[in-house]
Amino acid sequence: QVQLVESGGGVVQAGGSLRLSCALSGRAFSDSGMGWFRQAPGKEREFVARITRSGHSTDYADSVKGRFTISRDNAKNTLYLQMNSLKPEDTAIYYCAANDGLPSTSRAAYPWWGQGTQVTVSS
Numbered sequence: 148q149v150q151l152v153e154s155g156g157g158v159v160q161a162g163g164s165l166r167l168s169c170a171l172s173g174r175a176f177s178d179s180g181m182g183w184f185r186q187a188p189g190k191e192r193e194f195v196a197r198i199t200r201s202g203h204s205t206d207y208a209d210s211v212k213g214r215f216t217i218s219r220d221n222a223k224n225t226l227y228l229q230m231n232s233l234k235p236e237d238t239a240i241y242y243c244a245a246n247d248g249l250p251s252t253s254r255a256a257y258p259w260w261g262q263g264t265q266v267t268v269s270s
Contacts, residue, residue, distance in 0.1 A: 149173035149259045151243050156264030163233050163268070169226040169243030169261055176224040177201075180250035182257060183217060183228045185239035185266075192242065196228060197250035206252070211237075233268045240265050 155167040171179060180200055186192040196207045196217035205217050216229040226243055241264050244257035251257070 149245070151245060151259055151261035153241065153243050153261045153264040156241060156266045158267045158269065159233055161233060161235055161268055161270050164229070164231045165233065165266060167228040167230070167241055167243075167264060167266075169228075171224050171226070171245055174245070174247075174259075176219075177221040178247060179245040180248055181217075181219060181226045182244045182250050182252075183226075184242045184244060184254060185237075186242070186263075187236075187239040190239075192254055194252040194254075195241070197252065198226070199250060206250075208252075230266070233266075235268045235270045238266060238268050 150172045153169045159165055182197040183195040184192050185195050194208050198205045198217045198219055202219045214232045218227045243261045245259040246257045
């Protein structure tokens with residue numbers, strides 16, 4: 148059974164930083180394309196960042212480009228999202244997702260999802 152567990156969310160002031168982690172079990176992490184998505188209250192879940200299986204290629208939503216960094220440690224089966232210069236509009240539940248191919252910006256491309264971790268940015 149594939150399981151994804153996010154951690155690292157919390158409450159932070161605008162301009163602050165947080166690092167989210169996502170641990171994968173039940174399938175080979177190095178064979179998994181990975182992505183981060185977020186969902187704010189009353190809004191659809193949206194793409195944040197993605198990373199290839201090797202970690203050599205990454206991609207970001209325009210809204211977080213230059214502030215967020217996605218990375219992975221295949222030896223630790225863990226995905227990360229370093230979030231800097233946080234803004235109140237970054238407030239959302241953040242989800243990690245995995246697939247068995249190329250990471251995508253589309254939610255439909257990911258069969259496996261974590262339960263989410265809340266990030267709240269106060270102004």
